[in-house]
Amino acid sequence: xxxxxxxxxxxxxxxxxxxxxxxxxxxxxxxxxxxxxxxxxxxxxxxxxxxxxxxxxxxxxxxxxxxxxxxxxxxxxxxxxxxxxxxxxxxxxxxxxxxxxxxxxxxxxxxxxxxxxxxxxxxxxxxxxxxxxxxxxxxxxxxxxxxxxxxxxxxxxxxxxxxxxxxxxxxxxxxxxxxxxxxxxxxxxxxxxxxxxxxxxxxxxxxxxxxxxxxxxxxxxxxxxxxxxxxxxxxxxxxxxxxxxxxxxx
Numbered sequence: 001x002x003x004x005x006x007x008x009x010x011x012x013x014x015x016x017x018x019x020x021x022x023x024x025x026x027x028x029x030x031x032x033x034x035x036x037x038x039x040x041x042x043x044x045x046x047x048x049x050x051x052x053x054x055x056x057x058x059x060x061x062x063x064x065x066x067x068x069x070x071x072x073x074x075x076x077x078x079x080x081x082x083x084x085x086x087x088x089x090x091x092x093x094x095x096x097x098x099x100x101x102x103x104x105x106x107x108x109x110x111x112x113x114x115x116x117x118x119x120x121x122x123x124x125x126x127x128x129x130x131x132x133x134x135x136x137x138x139x140x141x142x143x144x145x146x147x148x149x150x151x152x153x154x155x156x157x158x159x160x161x162x163x164x165x166x167x168x169x170x171x172x173x174x175x176x177x178x179x180x181x182x183x184x185x186x187x188x189x190x191x192x193x194x195x196x197x198x199x200x201x202x203x204x205x206x207x208x209x210x211x212x213x214x215x216x217x218x219x220x221x222x223x224x225x226x227x228x229x230x231x232x233x234x235x236x237x238x239x240x241x242x243x244x245x246x247x248x249x250x
Contacts, residue, residue: 006037006048013052016059080231088224092217096192099213100180102140103194106206110142111196114204120144123153130159130189135209145170147201158185163207165193170203182210190214 010033014022033051040047113122123142127134134156141156141163149167156163165183173179174197184190191207198204 003034003037006044007033009048010051010055013055013059016055017062021062077232077235080235081228084224084228084231088221091220091224095213095216095220096210099192099208099210100194102138103192103206103208104180106140106142107194107196107204110144110204110206111198114144114198120202121153123155125154125157125162127156128158128160129156129163129191129209130186135189135211138208138212140206140208142204142206145203145205147203149203152202158189163205165205170195170197173197173203183207 007030011026011030014026014029017025036047036051037044110122114120123144127139127141129135129141141154143154143156143163144152146152147170149165149170151162151164154162158164163185165185169181173181173195179195181193181195182190183193190210192210192213193205193207196204
């Protein structure tokens with residue numbers, strides 16, 4: 001490798017350092033690299049890789065050690081906030097969609113059994129949806145509704161009666177094709193419902209409590225809030241940090 005190419009590539013790596021550092025030490029570093037090149041008869045490629053590795057490690061360290069300018073601190077904080085916000089929203093959506101997995105499987109299973117000639121009354125009430133143990137569990141309930149939205153059969157009850165979502169949602173689901181909804185019949189009861197229209201006009205519905213998933217969302221929000229606070233503290237620390245002037249290289 002020729003000397004001019006060697007020095008040109010090494011000079012580019014010096015941009016990893018802060019501007020003040022480059023202005024103070026650029027010529028000294030290039031002189032040291034030129035001397036190392038002259039002293040080594042062969043293996044200049046390996047020598048260059050060593051210099052580039054040193055520039056990467058030392059340059060990043062110098063940038064971390066250098067106080068941030070106000071604009072840079074604001075940009076760093078804003079970028080980190082945006083990234084964390086996107087990650088938090090994405091994680092929340094993933095957790096919410098997980099609540100639809102079991103109801104979707106239950107709806108598919110019941111619809112298949114009904115399609116094979118099973119009676120609507122294959123579902124018998126066994127659990128109470130308003131019970132706190134059920135709300136905290138991953139259990140699902142299923143129900144069958146007639147075309148008017150009236151319950152025919154269900155595997156669980158809500159205060160002793162079949163769960164009865166608003167009848168208006170059923171024709172809307174048939175029209176829009178949207179099969180996943182959230183239903184909150186009372187303050188502490190929030191359910192993820194999956195609805196499937198049947199060829200005979202009836203509807204199969206399965207649901208699961210959102211309480212376990214909302215707790216996961218709360219834990220995620222807390223984690224992202226802590227991460228955001230740490231980023232702001234780090235940006236503030238880098239901004240307020242005072243470093244000594246660069247001393248000449250020996």
